[in-house]
Amino acid sequence: MNAPRRDQVKVGQELPPLQLPRISRTTLALFAGASGDHNPIHIDIDFAKAAGMLDVFAHGMLSMAYLGRFLTRWSPQAQLRQFAVRFAAITPVGAKLTCTGKVAELSERNGEVLARLEIGVVDDKGEVKLAGEALVALA
Numbered sequence: 001m002n003a004p005r006r007d008q009v010k011v012g013q014e015l016p017p018l019q020l021p022r023i024s025r026t027t028l029a030l031f032a033g034a035s036g037d038h039n040p041i042h043i044d045i046d047f048a049k050a051a052g053m054l055d056v057f058a059h060g061m062l063s064m065a066y067l068g069r070f071l072t073r074w075s076p077q078a079q080l081r082q083f084a085v086r087f088a089a090i091t092p093v094g095a096k097l098t099c100t101g102k103v104a105e106l107s108e109r110n111g112e113v114l115a116r117l118e119i120g121v122v123d124d125k126g127e128v129k130l131a132g133e134a135l136v137a138l139a
Contacts (some may be wrong), residue, residue, distance in 0.1 A: 006138045
């Protein structure tokens with residue numbers, strides 16, 4: 001994969017969305033194992049209910065990992081200069097997530113042309129789960 005070239009990128013340009021399968025209990029268990037985050041609120045329904053939740057819910061870092069995949073589908077990881085998000089809402093089991101982004105600004109820093117991307121994760125109801133920015137060096 002090659003980095004997007006400056007002449008291919010324009011402010012306001014939408015990145016191709018990444019649509020993901022519905023969040024399942026299996027997904028949560030596998031992510032807990034892969035990440036080492038075994039917080040029972042994400043995998044144990046009785047624990048989640050005792051904490052006042054209706055059910056378990058996805059790790060925020062799972063959505064951030066999906067957003068990382070979204071970014072590296074558009075440009076190689078080596079071109080990523082910054083990646084930051086804020087967690088906006090809980091993602092319940094069964095949610096269907098989509099990662100989105102658009103080019104917000106083009107600039108130059110340290111001899112590199114950078115694209116500042118506004119990125120996020122929304123569910124199938126339009127609720128924002130994560131919102132953030134990334135800086136990607138262009139070729």
